[in-house]
Amino acid sequence: MRLNTLRRHFRESFKSLGRNGWMTFASISAVTVTLLLVGVFLVIMLNIQHITKQIERDVEIRVHVDLSATEADKDALRAKLEALSGVEKVTYSSKDEELQKLIESFGEDGKSFRLFEQDNPLSDVFIVKAKDPLDTEKIAKQIEPLPSVGKVKYGKGQIEKLFAATKTIRNVGLALIVGLLFTAMFLISNTIKITIFARRREIEIMRLVGATNGFIRWPFFLEGLWLGVFGAVVPIAIVLSAYSYVFDLLYPKLKDTFFQLLPFYPFAWQLAAVLVLLGACIGIWGSMMSVRRFLKV
Amino acid sequence: MIEMQDVYKTYPNGVIALNGISVRIKQGEFVYVVGPSGAGKSTFIKMMYREEKPTSGKIMINGVNLANIKDSKVPLLRRNIGIVFQDFKLLPKLTVYENVAFALEVIEESPKNIRKRVMEVLDLVRLKHKARFYPDELSGGEQQRVSIARSIVNNPSIVIADEPTGNLDPDTSWEIMDIFERINDRGTTIVMATHNREIVNTIRKRVIAIERGKIARDEVKGEYGYEA
Numbered sequence: 298m299r300l301n302t303l304r305r306h307f308r309e310s311f312k313s314l315g316r317n318g319w320m321t322f323a324s325i326s327a328v329t330v331t332l333l334l335v336g337v338f339l340v341i342m343l344n345i346q347h348i349t350k351q352i353e354r355d356v357e358i359r360v361h362v363d364l365s366a367t368e369a370d371k372d373a374l375r376a377k378l379e380a381l382s383g384v385e386k387v388t389y390s391s392k393d394e395e396l397q398k399l400i401e402s403f404g405e406d407g408k409s410f411r412l413f414e415q416d417n418p419l420s421d422v423f424i425v426k427a428k429d430p431l432d433t434e435k436i437a438k439q440i441e442p443l444p445s446v447g448k449v450k451y452g453k454g455q456i457e458k459l460f461a462a463t464k465t466i467r468n469v470g471l472a473l474i475v476g477l478l479f480t481a482m483f484l485i486s487n488t489i490k491i492t493i494f495a496r497r498r499e500i501e502i503m504r505l506v507g508a509t510n511g512f513i514r515w516p517f518f519l520e521g522l523w524l525g526v527f528g529a530v531v532p533i534a535i536v537l538s539a540y541s542y543v544f545d546l547l548y549p550k551l552k553d554t555f556f557q558l559l560p561f562y563p564f565a566w567q568l569a570a571v572l573v574l575l576g577a578c579i580g581i582w583g584s585m586m587s588v589r590r591f592l593k594v
Numbered sequence: 595m596i597e598m599q600d601v602y603k604t605y606p607n608g609v610i611a612l613n614g615i616s617v618r619i620k621q622g623e624f625v626y627v628v629g630p631s632g633a634g635k636s637t638f639i640k641m642m643y644r645e646e647k648p649t650s651g652k653i654m655i656n657g658v659n660l661a662n663i664k665d666s667k668v669p670l671l672r673r674n675i676g677i678v679f680q681d682f683k684l685l686p687k688l689t690v691y692e693n694v695a696f697a698l699e700v701i702e703e704s705p706k707n708i709r710k711r712v713m714e715v716l717d718l719v720r721l722k723h724k725a726r727f728y729p730d731e732l733s734g735g736e737q738q739r740v741s742i743a744r745s746i747v748n749n750p751s752i753v754i755a756d757e758p759t760g761n762l763d764p765d766t767s768w769e770i771m772d773i774f775e776r777i778n779d780r781g782t783t784i785v786m787a788t789h790n791r792e793i794v795n796t797i798r799k800r801v802i803a804i805e806r807g808k809i810a811r812d813e814v815k816g817e818y819g820y821e822a
Contacts, residue, residue, distance in 0.1 A: 299702055301704075302702050501683070503696075504669070506672065506677075507669040507701050510666070
C-alpha cells in the first residue's frame with residue numbers, strides 16, 4: 298500500500314470519530330466499562346490462581362512405611378514409587394527425622410516428645426510429590442496396595458474441595474468476561490454501523506469507481522481499532538493504581554502466609570497489554586461485523 | 595467491446611427483467627438504449643458494470659465474461675468503465691476538484707497524476723474555473739458535468755450513462771450531449787439509457803429499444819419511436 302493511501306485511511310478514520318462524536322463517546326465508554334470489569338476480574342482471578350498454585354505446590358502424599366519392612370523392602374518400595382507415572386519427586390524421611398520435625402514444630406512444648414527418642418513410635422515416611430497436583434488422589438490410590446506400605450495420607454477431601462472451589466471461580470469469572478466482551482462488541486458494531494450509514498453514499502461511489510473492498514474497509518478497521526484502544530486507557534489506569542494500592546496494603550500482612558499476591562511488575566505490563574489487546578480485538582471485530590454487509594457486491 | 599449472448603435475468607421476487615438479450619456493441623460506438631419504464635433498460639445497463647449478475651447467458655466486456663468473474667475482480671472491471679447517473683451522485687462535502695480526484699484517490703493513483711488528470715477532464719467539461727466550488731453552488735447541468743468528469747477521469751474505454759439528462763432542462767441537456775459526443779470522439783464507447791425523444795431524434799445514433807425484456811429494435815441512426 299502507498300504511504301499516501303495509509304495516511305488517507307488514518308485521516309478518514311479520525312475524521313469519522315470526530316464527526317460522530319457522541320456515538321464515539323458512547324462506544325468508548327462501553328469499552329471502558331467492559332474492560333474495567335474485565336480488568337478487575339482478571340486481577341482477582343490471576344491472584345487466586347497464583348495462590349492456589351502455591352497451595353497446590355505444597356500438596357504431598359505421605360507414605361508411611363510398614364514397621365516390619367526391612368531396608369531392602371524400603372529400597373524396593375522407593376523404586377516402585379519413583380516408577381509410578383506422574384510422580385515428580387520421592388523423598389525419604391526416617392522416623393528419627395520425623396520425630397525431630399515434630400519436636401521442632403511444637404517449639405517449647407515439643408520438649409515433652411523427647412521421651413520418645415528412646416523408643417520412637419513413628420514410621421519411616423516417603424514423601425511423594427505429584428507433577429500435577431490434581432493427580433494427587435490418583436497416585437495415592439495406586440500407592441495404597443503396594444507391599445510394605447502402611448498408611449497413605451494426602452489431605453483427602455480438603456484438596457478436592459480446594460480444587461473444586463478454584464475451578465468454579467475460574468469458570469464463573471471466564472463466563473462473565475466473555476459476556477461483557479460480547480456486549481462491548483455489539484455496541485461498537487452499532488456505532489460503526491451508524492458511521493457507515495453516514496458514509497454510504499461515499500462507499501457507493503467508491504465501489505462504482507473501482508475501489509477494492511480492502512480499500513473501503515481500512516478506515517472502518519482503524520476506527521474500530523481506535524475505539525477499542527482508547528477505551529482501554531482508563532481501565533488500565535484505574536485497575537493498576539487500585540492494584541498497587543491494595544498490594545501495598547496487603548503485602549506486609551500476608552508476608553508469612555500462603556497467600557502471596559502477584560508482584561506488581563511485570564504483572565502491570567502484562568495486564569495493560571492484555572486490556573489493550575482485548576480492546577483492539579473487540580473494536581476491530583465490531584467494525585468488521587458491520588462493514589461486511591455494506592460490501593456485498 | 596461489449597457483447598451479450600442470450601442474457602436472461604429473473605429477480606429473486608420472480609420478476610423477469612431480461613428475457614433473452616443478444617447484442618454486440620463495438621469499441622467507439624455511441625448507443626442509445628430506449629424503451630418504456632420497467633421494460634428492462636436499467637437491468638440491461640446494470641449488467642454491463644456488474645451491479646447485477648445474469649441468471650444465464652454471457653456478457654463479454656473487453657474479452658472478460660462478467661457472468662463468471664469473482665466479486666473480488668469487480669473493482670478492476672469498474673476501473674475500465676465510467677458510470678453516470680441521473681442523480682449525479684456527487685459528495686456534497688467535497689469540492690468539484692475533490693469529487694473528481696476522489697475517483698483516482700480510491701484506486702491509489704499517485705498525487706502527481708491525480709492533479710494532472712483532474713485538471714484535464716475539468717477542462718474537457720469546461721468547469722476548470724469552478725474547481726473550488728461545492729456541488730450545491732452549481733447548477734444541475736454543471737453538477738452532471740462534474741459527474742461526467744469523474745466517470746472519465748481514469749480513462750475508461752466505456753462510459754455507461756443511466757438517463758443522464760433526466761433531471762435537466764432541455765438547454766442543459768444539449769450541453770451534456772455535446773460533452774458526451776466529445777468523449778465519444780476520443781474513441782470511448784458510450785451506452786446511454788434515455789427517455790429524451792428530442793435528443794435521440796436529433797443527434798442520430800444507434801438505437802436499441804428494449805421492450806418486455808427483449809430487444810424490440812436495433813437500428814443504426816434510429817429514432818426514439820415512442821410517444822413522449
